[in-house]
Amino acid sequence: xxxxxxxxxxxxxxxxxxxxxxxxxxxxxxxxxxxxxxxxxxxxxxxxxxxxxxxxxxxxxxxxxxxxxxxxxxxxxxxxxxxxxxxxxxxxxxxxxxxxxxxxxxxxxxxxxxxxxxxxxxxxxxxxxxxxxxxxxxxxxxxxxxxxxxxxxxxxxxxxxxxxxxxxxxxxxxxxxxxxxxxxxxxxxxxxxxxxxxxxxxxxxxxxxxxxxxxxxxxxxx
Amino acid sequence: xxxxxxxxxxxxxxxxxxxxxxxxxxxxxxxxxxxxxxxxxxxxxxxxxxxxxxxxxxxxxxxxxxxxxxxxxxxxxxxxxxxxxxxxxxxxxxxxxxxxxxxxxxxxxxxxxxxxxxxxxxxxxxxxxxxxxxxxxxxxxxxxxxxxxxxxxxxxxxxxxxxxxxxxxxxxxxxxxxxxxxxxxxxxxxxxxxxxxxxxxxxxxxxxxxxxxxxxxxxxxxxxxxxxxxxxxxxxxxxxxxxxxxxxxxxxxxxxxxxxxxxxxxxxxxxxxxxxxxxxxxxxxxxxxxxxxxxxxxxxxxxxxxxxxxxxxxxxxxxxxxxxxxxxxxxxxxxxxxxxxxxxxxxxxxxxxxxxxxxxxxxxxxxxxxxxxxxxxxxxxxxxxxxxxxxxxxxxxxxxxxxxxxxxxxxxxxxxxxxxxxxxxxxxxxxxxxxxxxxxxxxxxxxxxxxxxxxxxxxxxxxxxxxxxxxxxxxxxxxxxxxxxxxxxxxxxxxxxxxxxxxxxxxxxxxxxxxxxxxxxxxxxxxxxxxxxxxxxxxxxxxxxxxxxxxxxxxxxxxxxxxxxxxxxxxxxxxxxxxxxxxxxxxxxxxxxxxxxxxxxxxxxxxxxxx
Numbered sequence: 001x002x003x004x005x006x007x008x009x010x011x012x013x014x015x016x017x018x019x020x021x022x023x024x025x026x027x028x029x030x031x032x033x034x035x036x037x038x039x040x041x042x043x044x045x046x047x048x049x050x051x052x053x054x055x056x057x058x059x060x061x062x063x064x065x066x067x068x069x070x071x072x073x074x075x076x077x078x079x080x081x082x083x084x085x086x087x088x089x090x091x092x093x094x095x096x097x098x099x100x101x102x103x104x105x106x107x108x109x110x111x112x113x114x115x116x117x118x119x120x121x122x123x124x125x126x127x128x129x130x131x132x133x134x135x136x137x138x139x140x141x142x143x144x145x146x147x148x149x150x151x152x153x154x155x156x157x158x159x160x161x162x163x164x165x166x167x168x169x170x171x172x173x174x175x176x177x178x179x180x181x182x183x184x185x186x187x188x189x190x191x192x193x194x195x196x197x198x199x200x201x202x203x204x205x206x207x208x209x210x211x212x213x214x215x216x217x218x219x220x221x222x
Numbered sequence: 223x224x225x226x227x228x229x230x231x232x233x234x235x236x237x238x239x240x241x242x243x244x245x246x247x248x249x250x251x252x253x254x255x256x257x258x259x260x261x262x263x264x265x266x267x268x269x270x271x272x273x274x275x276x277x278x279x280x281x282x283x284x285x286x287x288x289x290x291x292x293x294x295x296x297x298x299x300x301x302x303x304x305x306x307x308x309x310x311x312x313x314x315x316x317x318x319x320x321x322x323x324x325x326x327x328x329x330x331x332x333x334x335x336x337x338x339x340x341x342x343x344x345x346x347x348x349x350x351x352x353x354x355x356x357x358x359x360x361x362x363x364x365x366x367x368x369x370x371x372x373x374x375x376x377x378x379x380x381x382x383x384x385x386x387x388x389x390x391x392x393x394x395x396x397x398x399x400x401x402x403x404x405x406x407x408x409x410x411x412x413x414x415x416x417x418x419x420x421x422x423x424x425x426x427x428x429x430x431x432x433x434x435x436x437x438x439x440x441x442x443x444x445x446x447x448x449x450x451x452x453x454x455x456x457x458x459x460x461x462x463x464x465x466x467x468x469x470x471x472x473x474x475x476x477x478x479x480x481x482x483x484x485x486x487x488x489x490x491x492x493x494x495x496x497x498x499x500x501x502x503x504x505x506x507x508x509x510x511x512x513x514x515x516x517x518x519x520x521x522x523x524x525x526x527x528x529x530x531x532x533x534x535x536x537x538x539x540x541x542x543x544x545x546x547x548x549x550x551x552x553x554x555x556x557x558x559x560x561x562x563x564x565x566x567x568x569x570x571x572x573x574x575x576x577x578x579x580x581x582x583x584x585x586x587x588x589x590x591x592x593x594x595x596x597x598x599x600x601x602x603x604x605x606x607x608x609x610x611x612x613x614x615x616x617x618x619x620x621x622x623x624x625x626x627x628x629x630x631x632x633x634x635x636x637x638x639x640x641x642x643x644x645x646x647x648x649x650x651x652x653x654x655x656x657x658x659x660x661x662x663x664x665x666x667x668x669x670x671x672x673x674x675x676x677x678x679x680x681x682x683x684x685x686x687x688x689x690x691x692x693x694x695x696x697x698x699x700x701x702x703x704x705x706x707x708x709x710x711x712x713x714x715x716x717x718x719x720x721x722x723x724x725x726x727x728x729x730x731x732x733x734x735x736x737x738x739x740x741x742x743x744x745x746x747x748x749x750x751x752x753x754x755x756x757x758x759x760x761x762x763x764x765x766x767x768x769x770x771x772x773x774x775x776x777x778x779x780x781x782x783x784x785x786x787x788x789x790x791x792x793x794x795x796x797x798x799x800x801x802x803x804x805x806x807x808x809x810x811x812x813x814x815x816x817x818x819x820x821x822x823x824x825x826x827x828x829x830x831x832x833x
Contacts, residue, residue: 013243014243014472016237016240016241017238017472017473018236018238021472021473022472024472025245027526028245028525028526029524031524031526031555032245032524045556046526047556057237086245087245088243088245088470088472089242089243119225204229205228205229
């Protein structure tokens, strides 16, 4: 038996699958393509799978990771294709590989890169993109951040970097890297900050897509 | 997906149930489709997707070239409010296209309290709710399922009803519709022709006359429609269509597992049970076919649990051989097997051992009534000794979670019978103390008493249902006498059962009240947080209808019922005979021991019931 990791994408209709449901969907997909999965041996036996940094329901992502144990000697040939043949729409396996020495630890993830899309009913309001750029150029953007330990006012500029904003006719997209792991800041806080500091803009639609995850020194996690 | 829809989905509870895209859902190219079929379930996705019949018919229809069958479910309150606010119509889960794009809108009728959802779904889908307001061939609204055995309360809304097993009649119906569409028939031409299909009931082709006292004088067919619409049955379950795979929801549903159907019909003649009388005659599937279908479904779905489904699983002749073979397949694959609907009198240590091999869940026994006298009245041929014996085995085997089901308000019931419920619970608790290997672990005994609803096409169709006040007094009494330690008594407010009782034996005049109740906001009536009893009763009274006339009136034996022209296979004379025997507390043996002559075997046309 050895540990394996799958890099996968969760897009389209699949972005509404919640974390717990995603694990069931993964277990059932694996059963459909007869992946030699290791099962827990307790009272309630089940295939062991674990998702690194689960996405919020409604977010899409192309850099998701699922860890599981394989009872065979090696990852079955064509495992990626076999899974993609039996996945629900919107889930896509990208790569499956064994984890030598346990692989990179999920706890080492410190940054996530997101693409945020702000959409509008009747075209992008004039000046929106520039105002957003200027807002996040300020050294200090204070927001109230909620966590399990309660509410805290933080300077969100310290929890984000590398923001680029691209203007479009009906929507504006931003690519940004935000803190993950212990200091996690959801990209939704950017939308909240805009609503708070630039209240003149109405943002009817916002979508979030995770593009990449990194360790503290900027190495892509795998 | 529409941007507006995405924004809505980010705000509603459990959005995964609104997007489709699950494994096993069928996508087709609209270019090659000449019939778009909306398979609507008038309840939430979680309930809809748990229903085996819908899974079978979804597979059957999509197996046909040229037909695309999609699933449509009732959105939960928050989603509906958002959709109405944004002006988004109800849609098919597969294509996302609005309901008004479909040709046939079909609903399955599982439960009377989902009727208001039918109106609501049609309206949300941009389709007029009244049949007379839909004048084109497009948007034929069809219904089938258990509640179609009294279709009359829905006569104003539904164009046609399919009576009996859907597998049989469905393709004859879609073939005729496609012909009508090709040849440009009018809706009326189509309905008149459809009424000639055996098992098809077109309510608009029947004229109903009433006596002054409100009961029915006559039901007269017009345009050549048959005087009796006899249900359709699948004669051979082995060769019947069964899907190779199921839609596997990507979110949690009520019964989230694979299923195989052991048999259709039930050899027991419990007099309160509608399914027991309307699914006759008994037809079984062979062990070999079941194993093949179970393996295909498990392999293709990836489910980790499979249940053997039927009305009375322990009556399957080869149950022990079947479970043996099933376990041989399931155990190495970590698949668990569940056997619902086991009877207490057939519960054996051997069977328990097998089920236990995989996962140990709770055990449920349906006693139905508290005394032997009343169990004889309802022909539930089970004795207290059977229940206690089954519990003894279960407790010795280490089980410590037992549920007991009862009904209150059964015909001829007295307070002695209610005390009997409490007595049985006491004895079960005592049985646990005497038999458990480990008293320290404790025990959970749950007794549930539901309120009896007399159903059409059963021997109790003549009987008065208890009134709300009677139910409440009985519940209060049970609360007082159910004092045994370790026994939890569950009850449910009687209001839903009373409304169910009113509609179950209603006539077509009720359509006005159903329409009015829906217009005043009634929907999702099966859900406590939505149900508004007073609104419903007011709607009946405002339409000049007395709910008690339908529910709590003892009906004379010669009364013409609104559903008398719908045949369920079991003859009315048999039901009458059974009613008479019930008043003498005389039991009728099950079909395996002696044929009671119910008449259903005639549907097999020279064949014999599988007993």
